[in-house]
Amino acid sequence: MIKCKLTKDAAVISVSPALYPIDAIYGASYVFIDRAYIFLDGDEKKNINIYIKSKKKSSSSALRSLVGEFQNELLNYSFRDKINKSNRKVREGIIERALAVFGPQEILNEQDSGDYLKDPLGIAIPWEEKHAKPKAK
Amino acid sequence: MLSLKLNKSLYHLAAIKKAIKAYAHLADISLIKLKNYYLVKFNSVDTQIKVVLKDEFCNYMLALGKGPR
Numbered sequence: 005m006i007k008c009k010l011t012k013d014a015a016v017i018s019v020s021p022a023l024y025p026i027d028a029i030y031g032a033s034y035v036f037i038d039r040a041y042i043f044l045d046g047d048e049k050k051n052i053n054i055y056i057k058s059k060k061k062s063s064s065s066a067l068r069s070l071v072g073e074f075q076n077e078l079l080n081y082s083f084r085d086k087i088n089k090s091n092r093k094v095r096e097g098i099i100e101r102a103l104a105v106f107g108p109q110e111i112l113n114e115q116d117s118g119d120y121l122k123d124p125l126g127i128a129i130p131w132e133e134k135h136a137k138p139k140a141k
Numbered sequence: 142m143l144s145l146k147l148n149k150s151l152y153h154l155a156a157i158k159k160a161i162k163a164y165a166h167l168a169d170i171s172l173i174k175l176k177n178y179y180l181v182k183f184n185s186v187d188t189q190i191k192v193v194l195k196d197e198f199c200n201y202m203l204a205l206g207k208g209p210r
Contacts, residue, residue, distance in 0.1 A: 026151075030203070034204065037200045037203055041193075041196035041197070041199060041200055042203055043196070043199045044148065044151045044152070044203075045146075045148055045151070046148065046151075047150070048148075048150035048151060052151070057196060
């Protein structure tokens with residue numbers, strides 16, 4: 005549940021961490037630090053109070069709009085957090101698989117011996133020499 | 142003198158210390174550890190920045206680490 009209280013130049017949003025994880029609150033706050041001053045207080049387990057103060061002098065309707073945007077961002081970050089948690093095992097599986105196939109050992113084995121003098125494919129031979137027409141005798 | 146009470150469960154000590162270091166040229170800042178809070182005191186603050194110092198300090202901490210985790 006979100007409770008919101010507007011004062012003259014600031015707003016206080018009370019959020020339950022059970023509904024909006026603390027990481028979502030940090031994420032949403034981070035998005036707004038260029039437009040507003042954010043201060044967090046309260047109990048991490050019961051209720052977190054987010055104090056929002058606009059950096060510019062603004063009307064109450066502008067402040068209300070800022071608070072609305074913040075609440076939307078809160079929802080956005082909560083959803084992202086939820087997806088992040090539910091996809092974690094899949095992501096870890098993909099990375100594990102990628103490392104298992106192209107692991108560091110595999111890369112080391114693929115390295116050549118470093119003998120650059122041998123030229124079994126004839127790469128070092130100049131094109132003119134390689135494709136020169138045989139001289140008529 | 143300005144003071145700021147920061148909840149221990151919401152603000153990380155490392156972030157507070159970094160912010161104090163960054164704002165050291167603007168004020169004499171001291172940190173006191175209380176039971177559930179960190180108390181940050183700002184002394185000899187320039188009058189021009191007095192209004193925004195605390196707010197900017199809070200934003201800076203949020204920007205540093207996005208909280209305790």
